[in-house]
Amino acid sequence: MRHGKYRFLAGSLIVPLTLYGVFVLSPYLQAFQLAFTNWNGVDSAPVFTGFDNFSKLWDDPLFLAGLRNNGLMLLVVPLAVIVLALALAAGTRGTKVYRVVYFFPQLLSVAIIAVLWQFVYTPNSGLLNGALSALGLDSWRQSWLAEPNLALWCVMAVMIWSSVGFYVVLFSAAMESVPGDIMEAAAIDGAGPVTVFRRITIPLIWESVQVGWIYLGIAALDGFALVQIMTVGPGGPDNSTEVMGLGLYRTAFTFGKFGYASAMGVAIFFLTLSIAVLLLRVTKRERVEMA
Amino acid sequence: MMNLTRRSALAGVAAVAASTGLAACATAGGGDDDKVKQGDTSAENPLGVSADAALEVVIFKGGYGDQYAIDAGTSLKQKFPKVVIDHKGIQGVGEVLQPRFVADSPPDVVDNSGAGRLDLATLVSAGKLTDLTALLDAPSLDDPSKKFRDTLMPGVIEDGTFDGKPLVLNFSSVLWGVWYSKSLFAKHGWTFPKTWDEMLTLNDEIKKAGLQPWTWQGKYPEYLNDPLVSLAAKAGGFDLVKSIDNLQPGAWQSPAMLAAAEAIYQLAVRGHIMPGSEGLSHTEAQNAWCKGQVAFIPCGSWLEGEQQAVTPAGFDMVMGTVPALTGSDKLPDGAVMAASSESFIVPAKAKNAPGGLEFLRHLFSQKVARGFAESAKALPVVNGATDGLNLSSGLGSVAAAVKAAGPNVFSYKFRTWYAPLSKAVDDATGELATKRINPQQWAERVQKAADAVAKDSSIVKHQR
Structure with a gap:
């Protein structure tokens, strides 16, 4: 019987593993290999250039701009999403209808979200400027995505808007699994709602929050699709919304430098990996055991 | 516990990848021994098209459609009925053709246009394109006493010339x-x-x-x-x-x-x-x-x-x-x-390069160019192709601007x-x-x- 079991396991895994190897692993490995060449995308014999591509990254103003902007997004987006999601999850306990509403953006593809928000931000007939005028705040009207100081914040607002709903649902579900008697006991001991939230709820749902940090950290290092579709240029005005993913795409498909673009990809890969590990370590807490 | 499983999983994955040699390459090239033999040249067949070879044509099917390229194929078949044309009208030309250029098995004619086109400068510097001089010096289809190059608007040949070599011919003129x-x-x-x-x-x-x-x-x-x-x-x-x-x-x-x-x-x-x-x-x-x-x-x-x-x-x-x-x-x-757009190229490793050049000779003929002006509402780069056509307000003003500019066209x-x-x-x-x-x-x-x-x-x- 035993042999039959292994044969069955091997037989059912070989197809998915092969697909995974061909379509996921092999492109990764090839990118690592190409990162050390000057491949232009059509050449059949790229030249090995050692670490040239990687050392070039350090004085590429576009890549550095991307790094800077992704860094800012990493500081702002995860924190904002988690705080908002926790607040909304705590504030809407038991009322499922809100959760459906918050979850709605999650059902839209990024491309649709970007196009929608482009219309919200557009200067002359946009929803945002229209709303400001309706409130009598005409002096606040802006060319939102065309102002270097505002554009990245506008993109981040969309990122937050589109991801907060998922975490509301995630945190709500976690909160519901917190046993009611613990809460009750705390209340009897004289703890107010804020203390209960800080001392009881957060520690008990911390694993979900930790997952949130990591997913959002990875998402903040991307942002390619939103920037590519929404922003001026794209990546503008004047590279104020440049992200690393966009730089990679442009380097490969506009500038025809696939080797250099692969080096960017490898750098982003290691950056994302280290940040994920770092977030995992920093957010580590003693697990509360509930028997 | 969790770390252990993650690590062993990664190691397993790496072993699988290494053993199957997946790191093998996006860049392996192929041979080029399977080229079609060139036919005999004559006044009727100045480019030496072999009469029964296959011809693969890849056209960007965007705002201008691809009817004009189908017309060019029809025109070519009238002269060489045994040539089998494989016409593909596609979008995302770069995605489809990049691996074929890498493998050195490209089609015979390509309209490298549209948002996903291949970077021309890269193709040129990688030596992937055929020199079009033979085509430019061939007699034109409509008037054998006129060279092909003399039927084109000023600036068109220069537009596709890289370091003295004509490598690209653009079909539509943009002002x-x-x-x-x-x-x-x-x-x-x-x-x-x-x-x-x-x-x-x-x-x-x-x-x-x-x-x-x-x-x-x-x-x-x-x-x-x-x-x-x-x-x-x-x-x-x-x-x-x-x-x-x-x-x-x-x-x-x-x-x-x-x-x-x-x-x-x-x-x-x-x-x-x-x-x-x-x-x-x-x-x-x-x-x-x-x-x-x-x-x-x-x-x-x-x-x-x-x-x-x-x-x-x-x-x-x-x-x-x-x-x-x-x-x-x-x-x-x-x-x-x-400048001109709709960049037509004949890849250097095309199996049937003479056929590709002959295709372009038909594409840039009066009849096909006129059809393009009518169906695509754009100006073909062939001299006189819009003469006598009833042009719309915008296209008419563009044609008039070309006439008024004479030789003073810059790009x-x-x-x-x-x-x-x-x-x-x-x-x-x-x-x-x-x-x-x-x-x-x-x-x-x-x-x-x-x-x-x-x-x-x-x-x-x-x-x-």
Whole structure:
């Protein structure tokens, strides 16, 4: 019987593993290999250039701009999403209808979200400027995505808007699994709602929050699709919304430098990996055991 | 516990990958022993097409469709009935063809156009294209006493020439100018200005009439570059255009280029640009113009086709050539920036290169070109192809601009040759039009970018 079991396991895994190897692993490995060449995308014999591509990254103003902007997004987006999601999850306990509403953006593809928000931000007939005028705040009207100081914040607002709903649902579900008697006991001991939230709820749902940090950290290092579709240029005005993913795409498909673009990809890969590990370590807490 | 499983899983995955040799390459090339033999050349068959070889044609099927290329195939088959044509009209040409160029098994003719096209400069520097000289010197299809090269509009061959070698032939001609509505201008009694000073004066008048003088496709700043570099070319002449393309030190800071930047800057300074334009997509800006809210918009000659669905009846759009910058411009009135698009290439490793060239000889014939003008509402680069056709308002004005310009047609190469420079110019022009930088700063920035490209040994340089 035993042999039959292994044969069955091997037989059912070989197809998915092969697909995974061909379509996921092999492109990764090839990118690592190409990162050390000057491949232009059509050449059949790229030249090995050692670490040239990687050392070039350090004085590429576009890549550095991307790094800077992704860094800012990493500081702002995860924190904002988690705080908002926790607040909304705590504030809407038991009322499922809100959760459906918050979850709605999650059902839209990024491309649709970007196009929608482009219309919200557009200067002359946009929803945002229209709303400001309706409130009598005409002096606040802006060319939102065309102002270097505002554009990245506008993109981040969309990122937050589109991801907060998922975490509301995630945190709500976690909160519901917190046993009611613990809460009750705390209340009897004289703890107010804020203390209960800080001392009881957060520690008990911390694993979900930790997952949130990591997913959002990875998402903040991307942002390619939103920037590519929404922003001026794209990546503008004047590279104020440049992200690393966009730089990679442009380097490969506009500038025809696939080797250099692969080096960017490898750098982003290691950056994302280290940040994920770092977030995992920093957010580590003693697990509360509930028997 | 968790770490352990993760690590062992990674190790397992790595072992699988290594054992199956997946690191093997996106870059392996193939052989080229399976080329079709060249047929005998004759007056009837100047390019030596082998009469029964297969011919694979890949066409970008975008705004212009691909009927014209099917027509060209039909025309070729009339002469060589045994040739089997495999016609593919596709989008995303680059995605489909990149692996085939890498493997050195490309099709015989490609229309390398559209958003996902392959970078021409890269194809050229990798030596992937056939020299088209044989085709250019062959007799034309319609009049055997005329060489093929003499049937094309001025500038077309040069447009596809890289370091003295003709490698690309563009089929559709694109002119850049400033567009306005003939009926709107007639209503207000305005005439299209001849000089930039007149343009600024007229703009004030337009503002007084309660309209916005200019808008532009702010989301894509290159649209405003076109009038800027056109003004500079008119003032500085062909020498300036060459010095820009040859990355000469200081070319972007030359007096003509600076004056052109100043001219565009003045639109912003004097409030002649519709507020918010810098945040508009091309559709939004062009629609505002089509609604008659704005008098002028800079664009290439594809505008009429693009706006077809939203242009009100009786709007009568017309492309005016960019006005003269000074009273002492080096190029005469009517000089116009033109380039050609729909880039046809015959890959160097094509199995049936003579067939590919013959296909182009049929494509650039009078009959096929006329069909293109009618179906695609664009100007083919074949001389006289639109003569006697009943052209729409916009296309008619474009054809008239070509005639008026005569030999004074200029085009910049830096956009195709040096994509990083062209991005730097776009960024700077976006800042100039919003007054965040002034013309001196604009020139300084762009010059710096040009110098950086000139210094970068990883970018292949071209000269003209």
